[in-house]
Amino acid sequence: MSDIGFVRTEMLPEQDPPASEVGIIGWMRHNLFDGWFNSALTLLSIYFVYKVLAALVPWILSPTWDAGSLAECREVLGALGREGHYAGACWGVINERWIQLIFGFYPAELYWRPIAAFVLLGVALAPVLFSDKVPSKLLIFTILYPFIFPWLLWGGTIWGPISVVLGFVVGWLVYSAVDKAVSNLALVYSAVDKAVSNLVGIIAGAVAALIWWLILSGYFVGAMDSIAAIGIEPVESRKFGGFMLSITIGVVAIACSLPLGIVLALGRQSDLMIVKYLSVGFIEFIRGVPLITLLFVASTLLNIFMPPGTDFDIILRVLIMVTLFASAYMAEVIRGGLAALPRGQYEGADSLGLNYWQSQRLIIMPQALKISIPGIVSTFIGVFKDTTLVSIIGLLDPLGLSNAIRADANWNGIVWELYGFIALLFFVFCFSMSRYSMYLERKLHTGHR
Amino acid sequence: MSQLAVEREIDRSKMTVSDEVAIEIVNMNKWYGAFHVLRDINLTVNQGERIVIAGPSGSGKSTLIRCINALEEHQAGKIVVDGIELTSDLKNIDKIRSEVGMVFQHFNLFPHLTVLENCTLAPIWVRKTPRKEAEERAMHFLEKVKIPEQANKYPGQLSGGQQQRVAIARSLCMMPKIMLFDEPTSALDPEMIKEVLDTMIELAEEGMTMLCVTHEMGFARQVANRVIFMDAGQIVEQNEPEEFFNNPQSDRTKLFLSQILGH
Numbered sequence: 001m002s003d004i005g006f007v008r009t010e011m012l013p014e015q016d017p018p019a020s021e022v023g024i025i026g027w028m029r030h031n032l033f034d035g036w037f038n039s040a041l042t043l044l045s046i047y048f049v050y051k052v053l054a055a056l057v058p059w060i061l062s063p064t065w066d067a068g069s070l071a072e073c074r075e076v077l078g079a080l081g082r083e084g085h086y087a088g089a090c091w092g093v094i095n096e097r098w099i100q101l102i103f104g105f106y107p108a109e110l111y112w113r114p115i116a117a118f119v120l121l122g123v124a125l126a127p128v129l130f131s132d133k134v135p136s137k138l139l140i141f142t143i144l145y146p147f148i149f150p151w152l153l154w155g156g157t158i159w160g161p162i163s164v165v166l167g168f169v170v171g172w173l174v175y176s177a178v179d180k181a182v183s184n185l186a187l188v189y190s191a192v193d194k195a196v197s198n199l200v201g202i203i204a205g206a207v208a209a210l211i212w213w214l215i216l217s218g219y220f221v222g223a224m225d226s227i228a229a230i231g232i233e234p235v236e237s238r239k240f241g242g243f244m245l246s247i248t249i250g251v252v253a254i255a256c257s258l259p260l261g262i263v264l265a266l267g268r269q270s271d272l273m274i275v276k277y278l279s280v281g282f283i284e285f286i287r288g289v290p291l292i293t294l295l296f297v298a299s300t301l302l303n304i305f306m307p308p309g310t311d312f313d314i315i316l317r318v319l320i321m322v323t324l325f326a327s328a329y330m331a332e333v334i335r336g337g338l339a340a341l342p343r344g345q346y347e348g349a350d351s352l353g354l355n356y357w358q359s360q361r362l363i364i365m366p367q368a369l370k371i372s373i374p375g376i377v378s379t380f381i382g383v384f385k386d387t388t389l390v391s392i393i394g395l396l397d398p399l400g401l402s403n404a405i406r407a408d409a410n411w412n413g414i415v416w417e418l419y420g421f422i423a424l425l426f427f428v429f430c431f432s433m434s435r436y437s438m439y440l441e442r443k444l445h446t447g448h449r
Numbered sequence: 450m451s452q453l454a455v456e457r458e459i460d461r462s463k464m465t466v467s468d469e470v471a472i473e474i475v476n477m478n479k480w481y482g483a484f485h486v487l488r489d490i491n492l493t494v495n496q497g498e499r500i501v502i503a504g505p506s507g508s509g510k511s512t513l514i515r516c517i518n519a520l521e522e523h524q525a526g527k528i529v530v531d532g533i534e535l536t537s538d539l540k541n542i543d544k545i546r547s548e549v550g551m552v553f554q555h556f557n558l559f560p561h562l563t564v565l566e567n568c569t570l571a572p573i574w575v576r577k578t579p580r581k582e583a584e585e586r587a588m589h590f591l592e593k594v595k596i597p598e599q600a601n602k603y604p605g606q607l608s609g610g611q612q613q614r615v616a617i618a619r620s621l622c623m624m625p626k627i628m629l630f631d632e633p634t635s636a637l638d639p640e641m642i643k644e645v646l647d648t649m650i651e652l653a654e655e656g657m658t659m660l661c662v663t664h665e666m667g668f669a670r671q672v673a674n675r676v677i678f679m680d681a682g683q684i685v686e687q688n689e690p691e692e693f694f695n696n697p698q699s700d701r702t703k704l705f706l707s708q709i710l711g712h
């Protein structure tokens with residue numbers, strides 16, 4: 001006989017947790033006053049937050065919205081008995097210049113165009129960002145939007161963007177025709193297979209599109225313009241500025257760097273040596289060079305290499321550089337996602353007979369991108385903030401403008417109000433991106449593996 | 450090792466081996482770098498055969514069956530699957546892969562797709578089956594593996610045994626002529642092993658050609674018509690299950706059986 005034997009005769013019912021563990025009291029006990037050390041930290045933090053707010057709130061609540069200069073601000077505050085450096089903010093500068101901070105020197109009577117462009121940007125993004133809530137038919141608009149966007153901003157003849165679209169159409173037609181012709185040949189000689197005819201088709205299509213864009217397009221636009229001159233007033237790049245410029249550069253760089261980054265990441269993993277080393281070389285070179293250097297190259301050096309007289313738009317040059325820069329980082333972020341995927345996913349796809357592109361598109365990329373969302377969005381946010389660097393090569397983004405405003409005799413000495421306003425605008429955008437990425441991660445979460 | 454015996458009587462009416470050759474492997478050799486992992490493999494599998502491959506860990510069992518659908522490349526010798534020779538020609542490889550189903554130890558389901566989407570993906574993209582037809586077929590096979598009610602869940606929400614049955618259904622949706630199993634029950638808890646084995650037995654009863662790497666010797670006894678024992682990258686012994694278990698010839702086989710059967 002031993003007394004370690006035990007048999008339960010009755011199963012225990014479930015019970016409520018003790019009151020001190022649940023509700024607001026339980027929450028505070030666990031999170032704020034869990035032991036004397038944490039309680040002390042909590043009290044210290046409350047005191048700190050109080051001090052900061054006590055200094056900041058009166059400064060922000062300053063009735064200087066209508067002041068026309070820094071001196072006027074001082075008068076208004078002086079009349080209230082508020083003296084000294086931190087007497088209060090001088091909001092007059094924002095009141096006077098916020099339109100400029102947003103639109104730069106874009107002609108005032110044409111403000112509707114950037115506004116329309118960015119509202120339509122929202123429409124174009126909706127089916128991509130919220131694919132489960134917005135009808136997918138809108139995607140057609142998303143595809144057309146890249147042609148509408150520059151036309152609205154820069155203006156000019158409608159035949160320009162139409163001609164660019166036509167280039168794609170020409171490329172596609174040539175591709176399908178050549179692909180078909182070569183496949184027919186393949187049926188006869190059975191020497192060439194599908195992949196080859198595809199490749200030949202793609203090359204022929206690309207060449208045809210390039211010929212259209214570089215040579216024929218000019219004649220087409222000229223001819224159509226003389227038949228029906230439909231267009232909107234052109235706006236030069238040097239009038240672009242302010243937040244509009246930041247968003248333009250940011251949006252284009254973000255939109256182009258993701259697909260480029262995917263291609264580079266796949267290239268880096270490719271079995272084809274040339275593709276692999278080209279990708280590695282590109283990524284490592286771009287990542288090894290500061291963005292500001294690339295921007296200087298764009299603004300000055302490129303002109304030296306161009307044939308004299310070529311007019312290569314400065315914003316376009318900057319766009320290309322920022323995009324290349326972002327895509328190198330994007331490629332590495334996505335490579336991280338690819339590396340995190342278990343080998344079994346590739347094998348599962350292979351064993352079902354999916355070919356390389358099918359398994360990349362249907363199996364590998366959706367998962368790799370999902371894993372990489374935090375890194376991708378960090379890169380997006382970084383790119384968006386890096387657009388302020390263009391002020392150094394003389395573009396009037398909000399920071400460039402703020403220097404000009406501070407040089408104005410009326411506002412000489414203003415610092416916090418301007419930078420605070422700019423910071424707030426950037427924060428709104430970056431924070432939205434960050435929240436969206438969290439929403440997306442939650443939405444794509446399909447349970448633990 | 451467990452000797453899982455199925456309680457019910459196995460219906461052998463359709464378990465017939467035909468004369469037609471499904472897989473032919475001739476003098477096949479494979480190296481990983483300098484390591485000679487498969488040595489002079491010769492194996493002919495007829496349609497309708499149910500072959501169990503056993504052997505100690507690292508003996509090359511997985512490598513062998515992965516060569517059959519070109520997940521691994523062989524460097525010498527010939528592999529012919531369903532009349533198509535496996536060369537480096539990608540077209541042949543994709544064709545063979547769509548004819549040969551494969552079930553992995555770790556399921557390898559696609560976690561971002563629902564069970565139903567897992568099952569319809571390959572038929573839609575590889576076989577160009579219309580979506581509706583692919584879905585009907587997927588539901589048919591999900592019913593067969595007894596989890597139609599999980600069709601709209603994600604793999605991560607299922608138990609291991611259920612996931613493995615989805616993996617089997619996913620392969621079956623491609624209407625394969627041959628099924629390869631690489632230790633399909635090794636990652637499962639004991640109570641889930643049975644449900645997967647039951648599914649495999651039903652498949653055998655329908656006359657499917659199967660190659661199974663497994664340690665389930667009960668399954669081998671009841672279902673297999675041939676057991677192959679591998680060691681050090683070679684086929685050491687093969688025989689009918691009765692003979693193989695009761696009268697092993699090679700010392701390596703005897704040692705292995707004594708270890709795995711625990712006496």
Ligand SMILES: Nc1ncnc2c1ncn2[C@@H]1O[C@H](COP(=O)(O)OP(=O)(O)O)[C@@H](O)[C@H]1O
Binds near residue numbers: 486504507
């Ligand atoms: N990708 C690989 N590279 C190098 N060696 C490998 C690789 N895969 C397997 N091996 C080696 O090949 C041998 C056979 O492996 P495997 O076929 O997985 O054995 P089994 O499935 O019988 O346990 C083992 O020694 C293993 O270490």
Ligand SMILES: [Mg+2]
Binds near residue numbers: 510511512632
């Ligand atoms: Mg193995």
